[in-house]
Amino acid sequence: MDADVWNEQVAKDYDESSAHMYKPEVLSPAVAFLERRVGRHPALEFAVGTGRVALPLSARGVRVVGIEKSQPMAQELGKKPGGDDVAVTIGDMTTSQVPGVFSLVYLVYNAITCLLSQEEQVACFRNAARHLEPGGRFVIEVFVPELQRLPPGETARPFHIGDQHVGFDTYDLLNQQVVSHHYTIVDGRGSTFLSPHRYVWPSELDLMAQLAGLRLSERWADWAKTPFTATSRSHVSVWQKPFDGSVAL
Template identity: 85%
Template sequence: MDPDVWNEQVALGYDESSAHMYRPEVLGPTVDFLERRAGQGPALEFAVGTGRVALPLSARGMRVAGIEKSEPMARELARKPGGRDVVVTVGDMTTCRAPGTFSLVYLVYNAITCLLTQDEQVACFRNAARHLEPGGRFVIEVFVPELQRLPPGETARPFHVGEHHVGFDTYDLVNQQVVSHHYTIVDARGGSTFRSPHRYVWPSELDLMAKLAGLDLAERWADWDEAPFIASSRSHVSVWQKPGGRPAER
């Protein structure tokens, strides 16, 4: 994961640029889903960022911790009301250890793809398993690669065209890489650009990573509202469970 992407400038504007992810119809089902999977136990968010999900979970009385590689993002979280209640360990989610064990470890909003190699993604699963109590769950929200939507021979596809923002992805199909390009018009005097690299990953590939980490697939949905995952689904929320402990609950 490239730490320079998530710098001070990006951290300061992150919540505004991701405002649509804070809408109640988006955030509410996310928090509800994760709270149910955590049961009565503590939760750990990998790539906790500025606390979009961790803070409302904490506000419900859950003990929530986080791992975050970007110090500017972690500082933004700490500045928010309740931010000090989420104990953040600064480090790489592939290797960093947070104190204690957890009934839930989770990664949201495509954060697994910020790890740019298969080895790093495998290491992330193994690190999640190390943090989990027996019977604990690892939850990931991530997009399904949209290669079927690419015209033959093309490597770029727009994902948003608006009055003040244009975004498109460029694909490297050989190396399973995608770069998201964002061009935002701030005012009449200029705008800003932001590029973030990702490694796209298939659901079946994630399941194999989970098996290598000793986790079993327990659930897969198309979204946080638990719509069925089907061939045309553009994203998925998947749950893997560590053997032992209490039986699965939903």
């Protein structure tokens, strides 16, 4: 994941540009889902960002630590109420390690796709497995690639249309890449933000988990546990580390 994409200006405007993700009907189910899956040890968030999920989860009494590649994003988290309670390690979620053992490692809002190669995504699973206690869980929230909704020759699809934000993705089908385009207007001021991603299928993620020694235990269409079907546009998946503690390196 290129930290230059998540620079100081993007970090400063991130919460406003992602305001739709802070709505209670979006955020509260995510926090509740994660809280119910935290065991006796803390939770670790990969790509913790400005703390959209980490801070309300911490406010519920869960000890949360994070890994974040972008220093400006982490600084924005630190400025918020409760920010001092979430210890953040600056580093890459594919390789950085933090002290301790965790009941839960999680990665939300499509952040797994910020890793632009299959090799990096596999490394992320292995790093999650290294941090988990036996029986611990790795949770990912990510979109399902919209390829079945692309007519022949079309490469762009909208993913959000709101009063202050419009977003659409452009697909490179040959290289399994997608660029997310965000156009935001707040108080009459417009901004644009483009971020590259590598889209990934649920079955491919399951294979990555298997390579890391993790096993699929849950898959839902959203945080509210709507059943996952062939027409679901996103999924929340949970993989578990075996209780014997074995893990692929």
